Amino acid sequence: xxxxxxxxxxxxxxxxxxxxxxxxxxxxxxxxxxxxxxxxxxxxxxxxxxxxxxxxxxxxxxxxxxxxxxxxxxxxxxxxxxxxxxxxxxxxxxxxxxxxxxxxxxxxxxxxxxxxxxxxxxxxxxxxxxxxxxxxxxxxxxxxxxxxxxxxxxxxxxxxxxxxxxxxxxxxxxxxxxxxxxxxxxxxxxxxxxxxxxxxxxxxxxxxxxxxxxxxxxxxxxxxxxxxxxxxxxxxxxxxxxxxxxxxxxxxxxxxxxxxxxxxxxxxxxxxxxxxxxxxxxxxxxxxxxxxxxxxxxxxxxxxxxxxxxxxxxxxxxxxxxxxxxxxxxxxxxxxxxxxxxxxxxxxxxxxxxxx
Amino acid sequence: xxxxxxxxxxxxxxxxxxxxxxxxxxxxxxxxxxxxxxxxxxxxxxxxxxxxxxxxxxxxxxxxxxxxxxxxxxxxxxxxxxxxxxxxxxxxxxxxxxxxxxxxxxxxxxxxxxxxxxxxxxxxxxxxxxxxxxxxxxxxxxxxxxxxxxxxxxxxxxxxxxxxxxxxxxxxxxxxxxxxxxxxxxxxxxxxxxxxxxxxxxxxxxxxxxxxxxxxxxxxxxxxxxxxxxxxxxxxxxxxxxxxxxxxxxxxxxxxxxxxxxxxxxxxxxxxxxxxxxxxxxxxxxxxxxxxxxxxxxxxxxxxxxxxxxxxxxxxxxxxxxxxxxxxxxxxxxxxxxxxxxxxxxxxxxxxxxxx
Numbered sequence: 001x002x003x004x005x006x007x008x009x010x011x012x013x014x015x016x017x018x019x020x021x022x023x024x025x026x027x028x029x030x031x032x033x034x035x036x037x038x039x040x041x042x043x044x045x046x047x048x049x050x051x052x053x054x055x056x057x058x059x060x061x062x063x064x065x066x067x068x069x070x071x072x073x074x075x076x077x078x079x080x081x082x083x084x085x086x087x088x089x090x091x092x093x094x095x096x097x098x099x100x101x102x103x104x105x106x107x108x109x110x111x112x113x114x115x116x117x118x119x120x121x122x123x124x125x126x127x128x129x130x131x132x133x134x135x136x137x138x139x140x141x142x143x144x145x146x147x148x149x150x151x152x153x154x155x156x157x158x159x160x161x162x163x164x165x166x167x168x169x170x171x172x173x174x175x176x177x178x179x180x181x182x183x184x185x186x187x188x189x190x191x192x193x194x195x196x197x198x199x200x201x202x203x204x205x206x207x208x209x210x211x212x213x214x215x216x217x218x219x220x221x222x223x224x225x226x227x228x229x230x231x232x233x234x235x236x237x238x239x240x241x242x243x244x245x246x247x248x249x250x251x252x253x254x255x256x257x258x259x260x261x262x263x264x265x266x267x268x269x270x271x272x273x274x275x276x277x278x279x280x281x282x283x284x285x286x287x288x289x290x291x292x293x294x295x296x297x298x299x300x301x302x303x304x305x306x307x308x309x310x311x312x313x314x315x316x317x318x319x320x321x322x323x324x325x326x327x328x329x330x331x332x333x334x335x336x337x338x339x340x341x342x343x344x345x346x347x348x349x350x351x352x353x354x355x356x
Numbered sequence: 357x358x359x360x361x362x363x364x365x366x367x368x369x370x371x372x373x374x375x376x377x378x379x380x381x382x383x384x385x386x387x388x389x390x391x392x393x394x395x396x397x398x399x400x401x402x403x404x405x406x407x408x409x410x411x412x413x414x415x416x417x418x419x420x421x422x423x424x425x426x427x428x429x430x431x432x433x434x435x436x437x438x439x440x441x442x443x444x445x446x447x448x449x450x451x452x453x454x455x456x457x458x459x460x461x462x463x464x465x466x467x468x469x470x471x472x473x474x475x476x477x478x479x480x481x482x483x484x485x486x487x488x489x490x491x492x493x494x495x496x497x498x499x500x501x502x503x504x505x506x507x508x509x510x511x512x513x514x515x516x517x518x519x520x521x522x523x524x525x526x527x528x529x530x531x532x533x534x535x536x537x538x539x540x541x542x543x544x545x546x547x548x549x550x551x552x553x554x555x556x557x558x559x560x561x562x563x564x565x566x567x568x569x570x571x572x573x574x575x576x577x578x579x580x581x582x583x584x585x586x587x588x589x590x591x592x593x594x595x596x597x598x599x600x601x602x603x604x605x606x607x608x609x610x611x612x613x614x615x616x617x618x619x620x621x622x623x624x625x626x627x628x629x630x631x632x633x634x635x636x637x638x639x640x641x642x643x644x645x646x647x648x649x650x651x652x653x654x655x656x657x658x659x660x661x662x663x664x665x666x667x668x669x670x671x672x673x674x675x676x677x678x679x680x681x682x683x684x685x686x687x688x689x690x691x692x693x694x695x696x697x698x699x700x701x702x703x704x705x706x707x708x709x710x711x712x
Contacts, residue, residue: 010373016686017366021704029701056412058427060460065432067423071414076421078436080456082463088694092462096688100436104416106448107438116689120697149691152698176695183698330372332452333472335505338444339532341476342508342539345385348377 010334015113015316019325023316024117026323030160033153037125037161039311044129047281049073050307054261062086064238070306076102077310079115083238085212094149094212095119101313108332111317115309120150122312123304124157126257127232130300131162131206133283133290134255135230139205140165145197145219146211146235147171147180154208154232155184162206166190170200198224209243211235222247227295233267234302244299246270252297255280255290257305266301277301366690371469371672375681379672380473382679386516389509393481393517395667400485403637405429406663410617418442420594426662432458433666435471439594441568450505450568451475457669464688467673471665476506478668479660480513482613483588486656487518487562489639489646490611491586495561496521501553501575502567502591503527503536510564510588511540518562522546526556554580565599567591578603583651589623590658598623600655608653611636611646613661622657633657 015023024032043050055068063084070077081097088094097115102108131139142164144151148171158164167189171177174193181191194200201207201224209219212235222245225231231252235243244267254277256262263273280300282288291298320326335344371379380388399406411424419440426433437453444450453471458464487495498520500507504527514520523545527533530549537547550556557563557580565575568591578601581587587608591599600623610633612618619629636656638644647654676682691700 014685017689018686018704020689021701024701025705051414053412056409056423056425058407058425058432058460060427060429062461063463065425065427065458065460065463067412067425067434069412069414069421069423071416071421073416076414078423080434080458080465082458084461084463087462090462091694092464093689093691093694093697096464098465098687102421102436102438104414104421105418105440106443106446107419107421107440108448108452109436109454114687114689117697117701148695149697179693179696179699183696183702329370330374331454331470333373333376333449333470335449337535338447338449339504340535340539341449341473341505343535345377345380345473346539348374349381 010330010332011328012109012331013111013320014327014329015111015325016327017114017117020114020117022325023319023323024121027319029156033121033125033128033157034160036122036312036315037129037157039315040122040126040308041129041284043307043311044281044284046072052258054258054264055306068306068309070310071104074104075310075314076104077306077313079306079309081115081119088212099309099313101317111313112329112331113313113316118312118316119309120153122308123150123234123302124153126308127154127208127234127300127302128157128161130255130280130302131158131230131232134298134300135162136205136228136291136294139230141168141204142166142206142208143168143170143200143204144208144210145170145200146209147176148210148212150210150234151180152183154210155189156187158206159188164206168192168194168200168202168204170194170197201225204229206230206232208232209235211243218245219243220248221245225297227297229297231297231299232302233299238265239269242267242270249299252299253278254299254301255283256301257303261305262301262303265303267299268301366686366688367684368465368687369467369676370683370685371467371681372683373470373473375683376470376473378681379675379679380477383675385512389477389481389484389513389516392478392668392671393485393513395671396478396482396664397485397640399663399667400637400640402428408614410614410620411662424662424665426666427460430460431666431670432460433662433669435662435665437471437475444568455665455669457673467669468685468687469669469672474668474672475665476509478664479506479590479658480509482664483510483564483590483656483658484513484517486611486636486658487514487586487588490654490656491518492561492584492647492650495586497524497560498522498562498564499524499526499556499560500564500566501526501556502565503532504566504568506566506590507536508539510566511545512543514562515544520562522548524548524550524556524558524560526550526553557581560585562586562588564588565591567599574601575599576604577601581653583653585653587653587655588658589655594621595625598626602626605655608655609634610655610657611639612657613659617661618657618659621659623655624657
């Protein structure tokens with residue numbers, strides 16, 4: 001009656017937090033980041049194929065809950081992600097996420113995955129991918145302002161993809177800096193804990209800002225940014241939340257993921273809506289230049305875009321068979337006859353009463 | 357270290373298809389439909405509190421995948437739902453769905469549920485809730501054109517909430533009619549299988565159209581609709597997909613869920629954008645009249661709105677403790693220290709190697 005194909009479609013692959021940790025550890029963090037970055041670069045190169053829309057955000061006084069869908073016409077993906085800066089003080093994650101991959105042909109979901117860890121990986125992978133074409137040649141030293149949950153992933157991505165080996169860390173909470181430094185010990189970095197953001201930026205060719213709190217709106221001031229620096233600004237990702245002093249932006253070349261979304265959420269929300277920016281995918285395809293000279297200040301105003309989650313989920317999906325770290329979830333109703341949903345529910349009663 | 361509260365938040369409630377069937381059967385279909393209808397009515401009465409947006413649709417040649425979010429400021433919900441009319445021929449569901457309920461305060465999801473069955477229930481509950489204020493007094497006979505997966509749920513909702521006891525069934529595929537009639541046998545209905553849509557409508561005080569296929573755009577023609585009838589049109593729910601001949605709409609009073617969405621998706625996409633319609637919630641609050649006289653033709657142009665899913669998920673969530681039919685899903689990363697996501701992943705390696 002029912003095709004074998006239909007039979008298996010009702011059980012979707014589920015990657016739990018535990019599964020995700022096992023997958024990342026089995027493949028290796030560096031290799032996972034590199035793999036996700038390669039997939040993002042691949043998908044950015046076929047940018048025109050994707051349905052693109054600014055994410056759908058539900059704002060409240062507490063934070064934001066967002067849905068980020070996209071599709072390349074064959075595969076559909078969306079991510080659910082929240083941003084609640086106040087959560088940290090309550091022992092909760094500022095950002096948690098999960099995502100789904102679906103088959104456009106049937107509309108059936110095929111994969112449900114935790115994405116708190118995967119988002120950290122894809123965010124770091126995107127930053128490093130951008131820095132590959134924007135950072136000054138031979139950059140070895142990176143300042144990291146904000147040493148929270150995203151910081152170690154950023155550091156490892158920049159080590160893996162760019163060869164960064166010196167980190168200058170600063171956080172308004174020295175506990176975060178100590179945690180970050182301890183986590184990255186024995187990973188091949190020289191680590192310098194700094195007493196201020198200004199000190200952290202000294203001698204750094206790359207400055208990464210990844211802060212979470214809305215109330216510190218100027219993480220980086222104009223005097224901290226010398227010629228030739230690349231700024232990887234990923235914490236300004238919400239209306240009203242920015243990290244860079246406006247003057248920095250005015251003397252920089254600015255690169256973004258998807259302009260309509262970054263105008264709303266990124267550091268460029270401080271600028272007029274017609275201020276020129278370059279979409280990163282055009283650099284990936286060779287249609288626009290990345291860094292053009294040594295004195296240039298470049299800014300990647302990263303806010304996170306749905307295609308990056310699409311890429312990360314596709315990378316993950318491709319790893320499942322080999323690693324075996326997933327479960328199957330009974331999430332799609334699958335009556336023998338598709339029009340007999342009612343009959344399926346009622347037959348469950350007979351099964352239950354037989355069993356009883 | 358970690359609060360007990362935080363500890364439990366990483367495991368979200370999951371209601372599988374099997375769980376959903378058990379819950380519906382344990383509570384009883386009629387009581388479930390009535391409970392969901394009561395929750396929808398409750399939430400429609402506080403309409404102004406909700407974030408409202410037309411659903412976010414990804415269209416393809418094969419069908420559509422939609423995300424439907426809403427929030428009342430305390431609870432956030434979204435549903436993922438596809439619509440693939442061609443699926444049926446491949447032994448798959450035309451519509452499958454799942455949904456999530458979240459805490460706006462933390463952004464953490466608290467419930468993930470199958471919603472293919474729950475959508476059928478909430479759609480039927482909404483239709484019957486509308487008919488309570490729109491159908492002619494004392495209606496006992498309903499025509500149902502389209503006898504697919506939604507039809508039995510509609511019939512039971514109209515029996516439970518309005519006392520409908522006579523059904524006149526028609527489907528272009530007589531198998532669907534036979535299936536519907538067989539499923540509803542011994543449920544207290546007099547059932548008449550009809551050979552045409554026109555025959556089905558004869559003597560019916562309520563006409564329900566719930567067809568799925570895009571290619572049959574005029575299910576109901578003007579000559580089939582006499583004075584005083586209530587039309588429950590729920591199959592026209594997609595751009596380019598309508599069920600009613602335009603002339604019917606022109607001599608009817610039209611009631612909708614959320615006007616901006618119904619203008620795009622409902623039968624009223626055939627009408628000018630300023631054609632007057634009444635939002636159903638205003639009837640629920642008493643701000644607008646429902647049916648005002650016996651000769652009036654009323655149309656509920658139902659397309660399905662996010663608040664109905666919100667209501668259905670809230671109803672479901674409230675049943676979980678008593679029924680016990682749910683699992684807990686490890687979907688939210690929960691490091692001991694919220695900023696130490698990296699450390700959590702790395703500690704998993706130590707646990708794994710200890711176990712090995």
